[in-house]
Amino acid sequence: MVQSGDTLVLSLAELLGGKQVDTGVIDRALAELCSAFDFDGGLIYELDQYNHLHLKERFLRKELPLRGSFPIDAVDAAYRSYLAQETFVWLEGGQKNSAAENALLELFAAQSLVVASVVDETLQIYGLLVFVQQSARPVPPAGTQQLLKTVLSMFGRYIGVRVYQNKLTFAKNSLESILDNTGIDIYVNDFHTHDILYANRSMAAPYGGISQFLGRKCWEVLFPGQNGPCAFCPQQKLIDENGEPTKIYSWDYQRPFDGSWFRVFSAAFRWVDGRLAHVVSSADITDNKRNEALVEYLANYDSLTNLPNRRMLVKECERRI
Known part of the structure; x- marks a missing residue:
């Protein structure tokens, strides 16, 4: 090792102390680790929403065959569980390795391999830190392994911030x-x-897209020219006397610019920042309204003459009386 253990830990602690994950910092950390432990290359992989691991950063001290991406299922499921619980694993080719360990060495075309996982709170793997050596080498002494455990834990936590952000993005x-x-x-x-x-x-499309909605009052978008809340807005039906959300309220609404009908559902709820919010959802019932009108017409008018029928006469008489 080029650096002493204390020097390496302090150097990485200073490098990885930022609050924002920076690619340049990751590249420098990979370079320091490869130099300190004499690895041929260091690789960072992160999981996407399709369960493929993709190479995000790399540092190479010599030309290496690289895996740009691979399905996480390429690593045996039971061995993934083992990886998730260990700080790191050190694998050597030609040893009495399991089939899963030999498959991992073959996956990275390595004779010596160090792999550390980045996991979430449920111990699901979302990233891998991989250090590759193309020539066989003895497993290092316990002191070197302890140092590697310390610095990889630091590095893994740093990468974990970005992995967690990506996980939130996938969910969103x-x-x-x-x-x-x-x-x-x-x-x-x-x-x-x-x-x-x-x-x-689908809500925003008829009005010009999402950009036309965010940061504006609802009536400004839905009823251009209006300068205040809609008279028919059901908000007060959505909260109790203490201003807390109650039940869903439904009503029918006809859009003025194209005559389309919608069944609207309104409810009050707490937004992500705790403020009281009003969610409005609607389903297009234009065809239903047309069918209802047709059924009403057929029930009250003669289909041959288009004149009001006896049923219409009785109804009209009852209304007038």
Whole structure:
């Protein structure tokens, strides 16, 4: 090792002390670790939403065959569980390795391999730190392994911040995809200021897209030229006397610019920051309204002459009486 253990730990602690994950910092940390432990290369892989691990950063001291990506299932499931619980594993080719360990050596075309996992709170692997040596080498003494355990724990926590952010992004994108494909229009506004907080794609499309919604009052988008809340807004039906959310309220609404009918559902709830919000969801019932009108017409008018029939006469008489 080029550096002493204390020097290496202090150097990495200073390097990885930032609050924002920086690619340049990761590259320098990989370089320091490869130099300190004489690895041929260091690789960082992160998991995507399709369960593939992708090479994000690398530092190479010599030309190496690299895996740009691979499915996480390429690593045996039982061995993944083992990896998730260990700080790191050190593998040597030609030893009495398990089939899963030999497969991992073959995956990275390595004779010597150090692998550390980045996991979430449920011990699911979301990233791998991989250090490769193309020539066989003896397993290091306990002191070197302890030093490696310390610095990889530091490095793993640093990478873990980005992995966690990516996990949140995957979850957010999945939720938005669900909301965009339900066949229901949805928007959310601040209960008191009426500022729009969210709109799904199908809701926003007829009005010019999401950019036309966010940061504006709901009536500014839905009823251009209006300068205040809608008279028919059901907000006060959505809260109790203490201002707390109660039950869902439903009503039918006809959009003025194209005559489309919607069954609307309104509810009050707490937004992510704790403020009271109003969620409005609606399903297009234009065809239903047309069918209802047709059924009503057929029930009250003769299909041959288009004149009011006896049923219509009775109803009209009852109404007038």
